Amino acid sequence: METENTLSSSELLPSIRADGDQMRCSYMLPHKKRYCRMLVKAGRRFCGEHIVFDPQDQTRIVCPLDPKHTVYRTDLKDHLATKCNGRLPSDLWIQENVNVVPSEERLGESQNEKGPEDGRLNCSEEDTARVAKIIEEAYSKLAAEAISDACLKTEAIENFMEANENQNETHKKHLVQQSSIIGNLAARHLLNNQDDSCFIELGAGKAQLTYWLAKTIPNCRFLLIDRSGARNKYDNKAMQVS
C-alpha cells in the first residue's frame, strides 16, 4: 500500500515519499494529477527524469545545446530557454534546419538506409568514406586540368610570424593560410580599401582572417557570420584596427 507524506510547507521541497521501505519520486505529474511512481535512490526525492525539479540537486551536466559548457541540472530549463549562448536566436532571418535535406531527396541512399524522418544527416563511417572517395576523385580530375597551387603571402602576417616564431603549430597553420588568402585576393586586385566594399566572412570563428584583412584594408566594411557566438576574440581587435 502506498503511503504519501503531505507536501512540506515549501512546495519546492516536497518531503520524501515512502512506499513501504522503498522511496518513490515526489514529482507531481501535472496532467495526470498524481505523483510519478518511479522508485528513487535512498535519500533522493526525485527519479532520474524528474531530478531537474529538485531544488537541492547540485549536479552539473553538459549543456545539450553546446557541449563546451555545463549547467546545474536544476537550472537547465531556464538556461535553455533564456540564457544559453547555444540557443538559436529568434531573429527574422533565422530559419531552423533550413539546410537539412529531406531524406527522400538525398542522393545515393537506398530505401533501407534512410535516415531519421526529420531529414537530419546521420552519417555512418561508410557514408563518410564513400563521400571522401568521391571528393578525392573529383579533386584529382580537376587538379590535373584546372587547379594550381598559389601560396601567396601578406606582408603584415609574414612580419608577425617572423617576430613571433614560437607560435603553436595550429596557429602557424592558420596564419600561413590567411597570409595566402589575403595574398591571393590582392593578386586579383580585390582589395580596393574603399568604404563601399564589404567583406563577409562566413564561418568567421575567432575572426582572425577579418582581423588581418582589416589591418590590410582598414577602410572596408566587414560582416562576420558564424553559427556560434565565439565573440571577443579577434573580432574586437579587428574593430580597433579598422
Ligand SMILES: [Zn+2]
Ligand atoms: Zn519521477
Ligand SMILES: [Zn+2]
Ligand atoms: Zn547552454
